Amino acid sequence: MTRLLIFDFDDTLVNNHYLDIKSFEIPYKMVSLDPPSKYEIKKLRKKGKTADYIIKNNLKKNNLKKFYNNIINEREKFFSKDQTNYLILQNHLEKNLAKIKIKNIELNIITANKNKKLVLQFLKQKKIIKYFSKVVFMDDLNIKLDNRDEGNRILIKRSLLYSILKKSRIKKNEILYIGNSLEDFKACENLQINFIHFQNDYLSKLVNNEIITINSMSELKNAIRIMI
Amino acid sequence: MKILITGATGFIGNKLMEHFKSKKHIVFGISRSKTDKKIKNISLDDETKLKNYFKRNKFDIVIHLGSTLNDDNPKTIFDENISSLITLLECCRINKIKKFIFASSHIVYGDTNYLPIDEIHHTNPKNNYGIMKLINENICKMYSMNYNLDIAILRISSVYGKDQSEKLLIPTLIRNYLVSKELNIHKYKNGFQSMDLIHIDDVCQAIESTCKLKDKFDIFNIATGNSITAMEIAKIFLKIDKTSKIKIKKINQTTNHFFYDISKATKKLKFKPKIKITQKMIKSWLDDSRIT
Numbered sequence: 001m002t003r004l005l006i007f008d009f010d011d012t013l014v015n016n017h018y019l020d021i022k023s024f025e026i027p028y029k030m031v032s033l034d035p036p037s038k039y040e041i042k043k044l045r046k047k048g049k050t051a052d053y054i055i056k057n058n059l060k061k062n063n064l065k066k067f068y069n070n071i072i073n074e075r076e077k078f079f080s081k082d083q084t085n086y087l088i089l090q091n092h093l094e095k096n097l098a099k100i101k102i103k104n105i106e107l108n109i110i111t112a113n114k115n116k117k118l119v120l121q122f123l124k125q126k127k128i129i130k131y132f133s134k135v136v137f138m139d140d141l142n143i144k145l146d147n148r149d150e151g152n153r154i155l156i157k158r159s160l161l162y163s164i165l166k167k168s169r170i171k172k173n174e175i176l177y178i179g180n181s182l183e184d185f186k187a188c189e190n191l192q193i194n195f196i197h198f199q200n201d202y203l204s205k206l207v208n209n210e211i212i213t214i215n216s217m218s219e220l221k222n223a224i225r226i227m228i
Numbered sequence: 229m230k231i232l233i234t235g236a237t238g239f240i241g242n243k244l245m246e247h248f249k250s251k252k253h254i255v256f257g258i259s260r261s262k263t264d265k266k267i268k269n270i271s272l273d274d275e276t277k278l279k280n281y282f283k284r285n286k287f288d289i290v291i292h293l294g295s296t297l298n299d300d301n302p303k304t305i306f307d308e309n310i311s312s313l314i315t316l317l318e319c320c321r322i323n324k325i326k327k328f329i330f331a332s333s334h335i336v337y338g339d340t341n342y343l344p345i346d347e348i349h350h351t352n353p354k355n356n357y358g359i360m361k362l363i364n365e366n367i368c369k370m371y372s373m374n375y376n377l378d379i380a381i382l383r384i385s386s387v388y389g390k391d392q393s394e395k396l397l398i399p400t401l402i403r404n405y406l407v408s409k410e411l412n413i414h415k416y417k418n419g420f421q422s423m424d425l426i427h428i429d430d431v432c433q434a435i436e437s438t439c440k441l442k443d444k445f446d447i448f449n450i451a452t453g454n455s456i457t458a459m460e461i462a463k464i465f466l467k468i469d470k471t472s473k474i475k476i477k478k479i480n481q482t483t484n485h486f487f488y489d490i491s492k493a494t495k496k497l498k499f500k501p502k503i504k505i506t507q508k509m510i511k512s513w514l515d516d517s518r519i520t
Contacts, residue, residue, distance in 0.1 A: 152418050
């Protein structure tokens with residue numbers, strides 16, 4: 001029986017496609033340059049590339065390397081302001097969270113998002129923070145890995161998940177994690193936690209057919225039932 | 229307390245001898261090295277000599293820091309370190325020593341599975357030294373269970389401090405700086421390595437606290453619980469002298485990131501690391517190195 005449901009934040013609880021695109025468009029606009037195309041961003045994001053890589057790659061291609069620092073500074077300014085309006089809550093989420101909560105299943109969130117303020121503000125604004133008993137950030141664990149290669153991303157996810165496992169009295173087989181990426185899956189596999197893949201057309205697609213996959217939060221309740 | 233320290237001429241051993249002396253304990257040091265006349269030259273392989281030394285001195289606590297580091301010769305590493313530990317534990321058992329402290333290493337963890345690494349993290353050492361330390365930990369556990377010895381294992385993270393081996397990170401950066409003002413640091417495929425560097429004085433404090441521990445057997449991480457990268461340390465040098473340069477060498481491999489969960493040591497040993505790497509500290513080491 002599932003007693004604890006852990007959600008990944010970015011691209012699982014929220015759709016941050018729009019925010020991601022804006023986080024390139026606006027800083028580039030501020031330095032009067034054309035941003036990478038939506039298609040290019042999407043393609044590189046699917047390969048797990050970082051924003052830093054996308055910017056460097058784009059500037060190198062257009063012979064504009066000297067603008068790198070300016071764009072990075074503008075991007076920092078962009079994220080220092082409240083950008084919650086660019087985040088979109090996944091459809092059917094709130095209704096389903098309420099249904100799950102009634103069944104006495106504890107809900108947690110883990111996130112590798114560095115912008116703690118943005119995440120908390122968004123959860124409050126959308127009035128869904130009440131459903132979650134814990135939100136664990138990278139900062140809470142003191143993890144400072146700037147490089148976001150695949151190995152590091154998996155390490156971050158494992159660390160976040162482990163921090164919950166360590167403090168929780170709930171058995172591993174009663175915990176279920178819902179994430180959208182390959183690193184989410186690999187972290188669960190390593191820690192032997194059940195995993196549900198939230199299929200998200202923007203960032204990632206898993207290739208393993210054996211994994212239970214949902215395309216909408218409305219399918220969540222049924223997926224939990226299958227896991228039991 | 230009457231304390232015996234093995235490996236007393238090593239970096240930690242030397243500082244620990246001074247630490248306990250300053251706290252008015254009666255400290256004895258042994259080492260296979262003959263470099264210090266105040267330290268008794270006894271090899272841990274010499275069973276008869278060691279047994280007599282134990283019988284004569286009636287120690288309360290034994291702190292085992294001594295180890296052979298020669299990674300090129302696996303046979304020597306395993307022969308010397310394992311047999312000497314057993315000889316030492318036998319002496320402790322026969323003489324009813326109150327506490328045996330074994331200085332293990334963070335190396336026993338091997339690949340990082342999650343951060344911060346706690347004491348129940350899997351152990352999968354990648355080199356002879358790490359494997360030897362892990363085997364020794366298990367021998368200690370066996371002695372504690374079967375022969376009723378009080379044993380504490382300390383998995384000590386990377387230690388830094390004045391007068392440490394020149395091969396290690398901070399002395400290497402100091403040497404780089406003094407020779408060419410160029411600070412050579414490595415950048416791996418997954419970024420700069422995150423490490424947990426602990427100051428020697430904090431290690432001494434942790435060992436002292438462990439002497440008072442009443443548990444039969446326990447393992448503790450001795451670290452700061454915080455990560456730092458070579459880049460961050462190099463930037464401290466840059467603050468001291470803006471004319472110095474950071475030279476990044478790209479390494480086409482991934483590295484292991486590590487820092488440790490010290491909550492168990494904080495709770496049971498009341499251990500709180502106090503010293504941080506500061507600009508003032510590095511500057512004073514640089515000044516001392518210039519003089520010598």
